[in-house]
Amino acid sequence: MTTNRNSGRILERPVFERLLFAQCWEDPLLDREALQTKPGDALLSVTSGGCNTLSLATLGPERVIAVDLNATQNYLLELKIAGILNLDHGGYLRLLGVRESGLRWHLYQAVRERLSPLAQAYWDSKRPSIESGVLRAGRYERYLNAFRYLLHVIQGPRTVRRLFECESLEDQHRFYRENWDSRTWRLFFRTFFSRTVLGLGGLDPEFFTYVSGVKSFGDHFRRLAHHALVDLPIRDNYFLAQICLGRYLDEHAVPPYLRAENFNTLRNTVGRIEIVTGELGDILSQLPSHSVDQFNFSNVFEWVPQPTFERILRETHRVARPGARLCYRNLLVRRKHPENLDDMFAQHQNLAARLLWQDRSFVYSHFEVAEVKKDPRIAKEEKWQRPQVYEAVTP
Template structure:
């Protein structure tokens, strides 16, 4: 579902304040943010995801860090736009599990197209990108990334926010279309009555308030690639050696979050990077998971948690202290921008 992670890792790192030697639980997803957290020198990261394909992807990324050089990593993932990335896959193929090998052996076309663009989420954005180009123009989309931040509000008002754009957002981000392309159960408990209006507001925020030139999430959505020098922290060359050295500190677990937490010892975890995992979970799973977090958390353990549309809030539980000011600051600065709520907090 996710070839990349779509949550801003800088927000997670500011919320979690990971210290050298900490033990961390994180959602695997595309693996990007798990790898970024290694830069804060945790002793261990338990990466949990219910989808085995996400574990296979992390295996592949880990193998690339261990067995390839930096240019080889970039080529394998398709970052540089070259077409022989399957050749790099063959180099690391025998170092990953049989299940992961079988999964990727059957998907050679993904490597040739650029692996980081082949998740379900990324393929949805590719469709949306082509439609946006019809609505606002491909030159306008590219021009956005050449602007100074102070130029973006006027550019949006004068060049972007026309009737075609507003119609696109109403239709392209409607509950019906999103549910058909992704998974309708994700939106069963949505707080938003009008999905199009909701996502239009989020889009306006990122297009006018956050520097586009520094936003690799936005460039992937609008351009289908990283723009200029803006790319995830884990893919920056200066971090390659550090991540390679620490990458075996990550333990990948394929399980629902509640089962992944049940397997952990009492009083063993310092920080929880929870993405928006409870968006896709029934309320009872959220309640069980909160109980397990309380059990496995060390005193003062920190949490980072997002919501896209579903009303799942740690702040409504007396056992958690959510910092509303920090949460709002991080939500407003989140380059991933698709999330409606961010909670930065700790165990009470």
């Protein structure tokens, strides 16, 4: 694994040698509106589950650089790309686990040739994950499976199903008050999403190194979940469907990269995605000045100390084209866009607050959107070179 001045001890945790996220648990509609990616643009996006990078690729950027320090996240993105190139839309949904299939291992054989040797070796050794649908293969998804199992015990399968039959926000509100928000639910939620259980089960205790001022993780997340359950239409919320039902409600309520109408566009754009395994600050330092239009940073900044966060933002400014846009989330650690960088970035606080309110993935407490201030006359683009590839895992 790469180590450099940007890496803290969190980034060296063994948890990064396993697949953590098989899906992105971040609402891609926020990134889309914040970043305003358009054909011809160059985009840098943290890979994670690959979904949001692919969803931004549906907008036709000329160049996409997908970065993750966890090589297995990048192997997943490779698999998702290979499926787009080698399967039809139905086959793709079957391979990933959106549609039922007993033939996933055969579908995998049909896409395998597109993968790099390391990704081939990785997925060859993960037959059970392929056969049960890779969208369920991450450590975090397995944690949510356990949540769903217990949720059905506590609320009863019929109550869980009925929540998704609510047709209006009034219905949802009433249903939540009368059938859902019991003391047992509160206790269960508080326990399951406590610092200890989330750290040991879903993420890693070290991920909370920089958390301060959050008294109870469970109460914090339950307040955010309350907003998603009562203020946002449940039928559009594929995150809640995945969490509570373990499936999408239908094939329209899915992330943009899985929608039938985007499949052909993706076939034309996924070839422009360059996948790089390495630490974000390292990768940025290797990119030419004035070369990138958008940056999707997920919530990576809460896993590094404040000075590293600011250093990465300064490097982002160097790499950015004039008017470039960036966005990132805060889950538990406040990484506010620093005011001492106001000469480099204009913040879009109103836009960010409006988007956060609409966030169907609901667990984030803040969303930050900023635009790069740079004089177009001095910003002469340097020649683009592919950043050096680091491989963190040898399967």
